[in-house]
Structure formats: C-alpha cells, structure tokens
Amino acid sequence: MTTAQRVTIPFNRPSTAKSSVPYVTQALLSGRTSGDGPYTKRCGTYLTTRLGAPAALLTTSCTDALEMAALLTRIQPGDEVIVPSFTFSSTAAAFALFGATIVFADVRGDTLNINENDLPNLITQKTKAVVVVHYAGVGCEMDTITALCQDAGIALVEDNAHGLFGRYRGRNLGSFGVLSTLSFHETKNLSCGEGGALIINDPSLVDRAEIIREKGTNRSQFWRGQVDKYTWVDHGSSFLPADYVAAALLAQFEEAEVIQAKRKALWDRYRRDLTGWATAQNVKLPYVPPDCEQPYHMFYLRFPSASTMEAARQYLVSMGILAVTHYVPLHSSPQGKRVGRGAWPLAEEVSATLLRLPFYTDMSDEEADTVVAEVTSLTL
Secondary structure (H helix, E strand, O other): OOOOOOOOEOOOOOOOOOOHHHHHHHHHHOOOOOOOOHHHHHHHHHHHHHHOOOEEEEEOOHHHHHHHHHHHOOOOOOOEEEEEOOOOHHHHHHHHOOOOEEEEEOEOOOOOOEOHHHHHHHOOOOEEEEEEEOHHHOOOOHHHHHHHHHHHOOEEEEEOOOOOOOEEOOEEOOOOOOEEEEEOOOOOOOOOOOOEEEEEOOHHHHHHHHHHHEOOEOHHHHHOOOOOOOOEOOOOOEOOOOHHHHHHHHHHHHOHHHHHHHHHHHHHHHHHHHHHHHHHHOOEOOOOOOOEEOOOOOOEEEOOOHHHHHHHHHHHHHOOEOOEOOOOOHHHOHHHHHHEEOOOHHHHHHHHHEEEOOOOOOOOHHHHHHHHHHHHOOOO
C-alpha cells in the first residue's frame, strides 16, 4: 500500500444511535436536566429487565460505580481486596481510596481473566472482597470464584466494564457478585461518552446505594414521598449523571441488538480471516471457552514476543492503522507498588505481547479489509 493510498483507521470511533439527538434535545428542553430524570429511570429499567437485577443505578463512570461498591462493602483501612493485576487502574484505585491494601492476582493464560486457582493462597482473614474483571467480555470461572467467596464469607464484586450482554454457563455476567459495575465510556459497545452503572444483586443494599449516590442524603426517599424532607444520613458523593447523558445512552440501548449484530460480524470476520496467518506466525487469537457467550467487545493478537508485537504495532501505525496495547500490570505501576502487593509474570508477559486491533460498531468493510490485509502481510 503506497502513502497516497493510505487510510487512517482509528482504534475506536464512537457511534450514535438515530434517536440520540432528539432524545438529548428533549431532555435539554424538558426543564429538568439533573440526574434521576425520566431518561435516567428508563435506562435503569432497561438494565434491570435485561439483567434480571433488583436495581441498576446509572453513574457518571464505571469508576464511580466501583467507588460506590467500595462504600457498600464498607471497605476501610486494614482490609484487603484481591484484584487481577492485568486490569484498568480503577478496579484497584476505587478500593485503595478507602484504605484497602490491594492484593494482586495473576491471570489465566487462555482468557486473560483472574486465575481462580491463585485465590485460595491469596485469601486471608483480612480479605474483605474479591473483584473480578471479565476481560474482553469473556466470563471468569464464576462457579469456582463464587464458591470460594461464599466459603470465606467475603464480598464478590464484578467489574463488568467489558461484559454487558456476556454470559457464563447461560447466566448474565454481572449477576454473580453482590454488586457489579458497567462502563459506558466511548470505547464500549454502548456509550454516552462517559458513564457507568452499578448493578445491585443484593436487595438489602438498594436503599443505601441510593443514598450514597445522592451525596449521602435520603433525597431519593424524599422524591418518592417516603420522608418529609431529606438530609445527610451516610457517606456518599455526587455519582449521578445528568439526564441528557442518560438520554444519549437510552438511544443506544434501544439499538442494542443492531449494534451487537454488527460487532459480532466484525469479530467473526477478524477470526475467520486471521486464523491461518496467526497459526503460521505463532500468534494467539482471543479464546472464548465453550461455556461462555461473549459480547464482542474487542479483538486482540498475542504475539510470541514483546519485540514482534512492537514491530507489528509500529508497522500498522505507519500504515495508518491505530492498533494499541493494553494495560500495564498494576503490580508494576508506581501507585500499585505503594498500595498493593504481589508480582505476577504472566500478567507482565501478556502486557508486553498483546495488541488490540481497531474495533468499532460502524467499521466499514473497506476498513476491515485494510486491517486484515496489513496484518496478514506481516512476517514475524
């Protein structure tokens, strides 16, 4: 491909649903743009219906939802929280914020999820919670992890930022933990720019979750007529998004089936067209166990070495294709060393060799053809 022919293909391009502009306009003109308006409530109803959860509260980000989970599980200094090292900083930072020591776990070599076999050796009398991350929307080994947490009497929290619509053995991801979180960042399947949600699977936590989300006040009870006036009753912060943000998200929810079908088609195409090349070059493609249903969140390549990954990345970028790496293992990060413990070689290897390909809902056939052509031109 010559320079003149080169096209620029971003890693991500956020899409908009056909109702996004009219919904946002209606919300802006409604006279009430603050949180928990009609669009916020409709989004919550969609999530509870789709996931079968007692409650779903929209938040301004998945990070905020994780911080709410830390408050709801009453994390305090001296507690330990186990998280995978190969994840985004928010998974650990939300719990470290309240004084917990973060205990890092390594990942599996196939799904890149937390290695459930490490957990028995990491759980101590100080362990307050285990936070799992369904990497790329592929479910962790939830039967084993759920049983371990129940036996130890510790909270299970699912960071399900990648996994909306994913399933493990027929059950929705995000339904196993006492709490789970979602992300609606622009890089996710459904997005509103920035946004998230807290899914509450324990009905006894719903009232307190509403209070925490409303700056520690019982304002939600006031609006329902349960109290004459609202006041400060607990810890909390301002975790509630504006209603016009929820309006943009609702439009995406309403087109979820179309969005998911497009993403599945792209993921299947990458798998089909790259399998032969990957086998010949000793490159690993994403692994999805037969008992998991994935939501087609991303597509990545795992190269045989850090040097071959970096050479491939630089070549693709030079051809106008923005392929990107992923997480730096948290145990090796400056803050991770301050607030946590544990060092895990597989997480480091994955970080050094994994490259994510451009993947977005409205990717054109021409763009996908270009990515496949340039990837398969590589000889490692």
